């Protein structure tokens with residue numbers, strides 16, 4: 001497809017002290033949908049993900065399991081990469097923070113901040129939660145323990161370098177309030193502005209003295225850079241910041257950071273402040289999705305409702321797993337994953353829905369037109385879709401531009417229902433006996449519906465979309481523009497269809 005603008009999207013890099021869980025899959029598949037959609041628009045997309053590998057948590061975990069930190073990182077980073085391959089994630093690169101290129105850019109960025117006088121040295125005395133990888137205040141403790149990790153924090157006294165966060169907060173606040181730095185959805189924007197209003201944020205430490213597993217500070221090698229301070233810099237180190245500015249200038253600022261809401265403060269406040277200090281442009285948008293429960297409960301080993309993404313892929317396949325994850329609740333909100341309804345939903349939406357519609361359409365085309373796409377005399381779809389297919393595509397496009405992932409997907413399910421209703425209403429098997437011209441109209445309309453469904457599905461279910469297009473005899477041309485793709489009636493008459501096995505077979509409980 002013809003190249004338009006550049007579009008840079010990134011997920012956070014995931015911490016390797018453990019294996020990937022369903023939340024990682026959810027964030028990454030969602031970002032993948034947005035990346036694929038922008039490629040479909042003809043944009044030059046850069047989509048990045050990766051793993052965050054330093055810090056005392058990795059150091060400790062490695063010691064526990066009798067490995068070196070690097071061995072643990074290689075192993076767990078490998079699990080992320082394998083999972084993302086199985087989920088058909090189309091990332092252009094996978095960044096590991098233990099790579100030399102990342103370390104080099106980080107040192108350049110930290111030196112830059114040092115030269116601009118954004119750091120000061122201080123002794124830190126306080127409590128530290130290794131689970132959180134951060135200093136924790138007395139006020140936050142519940143019965144003396146970290147509320148998230150239920151462990152006692154350590155008392156730590158050490159020399160640290162601090163970032164002058166407070167100097168940059170008024171500017172960050174102003175940019176968010178003005179909408180120049182977009183924080184979405186609205187509930188997250190309010191949360192961030194609330195934090196900025198209440199002045200609860202303090203300068204933060206950017207280095208650790210007692211940790212060994214990390215990147216040394218370029219101006220004081222008795223210290224390693226605080227793991228999350230360094231991890232955030234992946235977004236620019238991956239573009240060759242300070243090393244090869246061509247890619248950096250092409251893609252920075254990032255169009256959207258897709259993250260979970262637990263790390264909103266780091267992305268919407270700390271990261272922009274650091275960029276301001278370095279004199280770099282800020283991200284255009286930060287989009288935080290919500291938390292989810294499984295069948296109404298928080299996912300936990302004790303309840304026994306932990307879902308392993310690999311098991312889901314084993315039982316449903318890649319595309320259906322993507323579909324089931326994304327169709328549960330509006331992206332950006334908290335919601336519930338109704339895993340106990342997965343089979344039901346799979347049968348209703350995929351086997352009896354998308355798959356059955358295509359299969360019926362192809363079977364009838366074989367039976368009535370020897371498998372050749374018939375010529376249409378009249379445009380049939382206009383009475384079925386108010387505003388035509390164009391209006392539907394507009395909604396779809398607007399929704400995905402606003403990262404309303406689940407809503408965009410619901411247009412596809414709707415279109416399948418319209419097409420199913422159309423079959424029931426027109427009864428092609430009766431037309432076959434009495435009205436060949438009308439039958440040709442109906443069959444062409446159905447084939448064309450399937451073509452539109454396949455393209456709308458592409459960002460969500462890439463493999464299924466491709467199978468549908470092969471079955472319909474649709475040729476993907478490099479130069480075909482998005483506007484051309486979404487026009488009604490571009491399915492060529494006389495095209496030979498190729499009926500294969502159904503896309504999805506019904507399954508029993």
Ligand SMILES: [Zn+2]
Nearest residue numbers: 129132146149
């Ligand atoms: Zn903690």
